[in-house]
Amino acid sequence: MILSLSLCTYQTISFYDFWTHKSVRGEGKAITLDNVGFDEIPVYIRGGSIIPLRKESANTTAELREKNFSLVVAQDKDGYAEGSLYLDDGESIEGKSSEIKFVWGKNVLTANGTFGYQSGLDVESITILSEKGNSTISVKESLDGPFQVQNKTVRRCRPA
Structure with a gap:
């Protein structure tokens, strides 16, 4: 069966189709x-958001915890976006954790936060969504510390 759906958009805010990135x-x-x-489920990403996604799925949560990430950067009308990622071992009650904040602006992605949990996981790609077009940057950047991606190059940042 085919449906016709309506969705309300807010003035001056960009949205991106999750599946097509349009x-x-x-x-x-x-x-x-x-x-x-x-x-089909129509899903839209609000401009100004950064969404961390696992690169692959898995059959168990233990297996999924070993899969690397990609980031989807959905820019707002000013080219800005932010998002966050929480990581822990998924088992310990009082275990170590990492809370990572991602900020995109002026074609630079910065990852900062607290890095108490050493996951051994990487960001493997960054997909940048824009009203002018989309692009994907291939990277291999550890989520165990801060980093910055600028003009398709990666720079390690040392914690303060």
């Missing part, structure tokens, strides 16, 4: 999506 500009009115099947 930009949808908020105009303060409803947008109608036609021919949406029951097996």
Whole structure:
């Protein structure tokens, strides 16, 4: 069965289709999506968000904890975005943890925060969504400490 759905967008806010990464500009009115099947879920990322995603799925949570990450940077109209990632071992009650804040601005991604849990995991790619077009940067950057990605180069940052 096919559905027709309406979603309301806010004026001046960019949204991106999660599956296609196509930009949808908020105009303060409803947008109608036609021919949406029951097996499709329309999901949109608000501009200004950074979403960490696992690169691969797994059959168990223990197996999933060993999978690296990619980042989806959905820029707002000013080219800015931010997001966060919490990591721990998933088992200990009072275990060590990392709380990582990602900030994108002026074509630079900065990762800072607390890095108490040494996960051994990496960010393998960064997909940058923009109203002007999308791009993907391949990186291999550890989530065990701060880093910065600028103009397709990676610089390690030393903790203060």
